[in-house]
Amino acid sequence: TQTTRPQRILAAVQKNATRGDPRSVVKAIDQFCRHKEWAMNVGDEKGCILDSVVTEVNPATVLELGTYCGYSTVRIASLLPSHAKLITLEFDPGNAAIARQVIAWAGLADKIQLVEGASGDWIPKLKEKFGIETFDLVFLDHWKDRYLPDTKLMEECGLLRKGSILLADNVICPGTPDYLEYIRNSPRYKSQYFKSHLEYTKAEDGLEKSVFLG
Numbered sequence: 194t195q196t197t198r199p200q201r202i203l204a205a206v207q208k209n210a211t212r213g214d215p216r217s218v219v220k221a222i223d224q225f226c227r228h229k230e231w232a233m234n235v236g237d238e239k240g241c242i243l244d245s246v247v248t249e250v251n252p253a254t255v256l257e258l259g260t261y262c263g264y265s266t267v268r269i270a271s272l273l274p275s276h277a278k279l280i281t282l283e284f285d286p287g288n289a290a291i292a293r294q295v296i297a298w299a300g301l302a303d304k305i306q307l308v309e310g311a312s313g314d315w316i317p318k319l320k321e322k323f324g325i326e327t328f329d330l331v332f333l334d335h336w337k338d339r340y341l342p343d344t345k346l347m348e349e350c351g352l353l354r355k356g357s358i359l360l361a362d363n364v365i366c367p368g369t370p371d372y373l374e375y376i377r378n379s380p381r382y383k384s385q386y387f388k389s390h391l392e393y394t395k396a397e398d399g400l401e402k403s404v405f406l407g
């Protein structure tokens with residue numbers, strides 16, 4: 194019977210990556226997606242920008258919207274300080290199941306809380322459920338029409354503090370026009386665009402980094 198793309202990604206990790214070595218998991222997925230089968234991971238080029246933002250922010254609390262197979266989850270968590278926690282939301286059960294195994298292979302299960310459910314349902318519950326005050330860093334990489342409503346929801350739920358960083362993937366391709374318009378024109382954010390390319394291709398894409406000003 195036919196496997197799914199996430200299942201093929203997990204197989205590539207289990208075949209080519211070293212257990213407990215997050216960077217080898219990242220490398221195995223990038224190799225597979227570059228040479229065998231494209232997939233919507235943030236990828237290595239934008240991944241290096243992601244790494245630099247994570248290293249600069251050195252966050253104690255991270256929220257990721259849209260786990261998919263766990264590529265960026267593992268990439269971010271591999272750079273976090275020991276006490277830091279990453280919560281990642283994924284509503285597709287198949288993707289969540291694969292991501293859990295990718296995260297386990299990387300040896301990062303104790304740093305990552307994968308929540309199976311929709312961002313709109315879960316963002317209002319994160320404080321009470323996980324004892325989170327605010328997030329130091331949010332990585333947005335889920336359905337592009339959810340970036341804006343979920344950002345407004347995070348504001349309303351008091352999950353952002355002065356200095357919280359939002360990092361959004363795909364602001365050019367597929368594109369998130371309503372989010373960009375809002376975040377670039379809001380007096381409550383200071384934004385910066387990092388030009389790059391759509392993962393594993395030559396098409397333009399980029400990350401938008403925004404600081405919440407309170």
Ligand SMILES: Cc1ccc(Cc2cc(O)c(O)c(C(=O)NC/C=C/[C@H]3O[C@@H](n4cnc5c(N)ncnc54)[C@H](O)[C@@H]3O)c2)cc1
Pocket residue numbers: 233234235258259260261262282283284285288310311312313334335336337339362363366367391392
């Ligand atoms: C035209 C065109 C099409 C596609 C591309 C290529 C391209 C390149 C990229 O980097 C991309 O990130 C994407 C993209 O569409 N990403 C969507 C990612 C979804 C994952 O997140 C999950 N999810 C989606 N909404 C939610 C939600 N509310 N709560 C919880 N999980 C959610 C889904 O279950 C998936 O696991 C596409 C480029 C150009």
Ligand SMILES: [Mg+2]
Pocket residue numbers: 233234235334362363
């Ligand atoms: Mg993306």
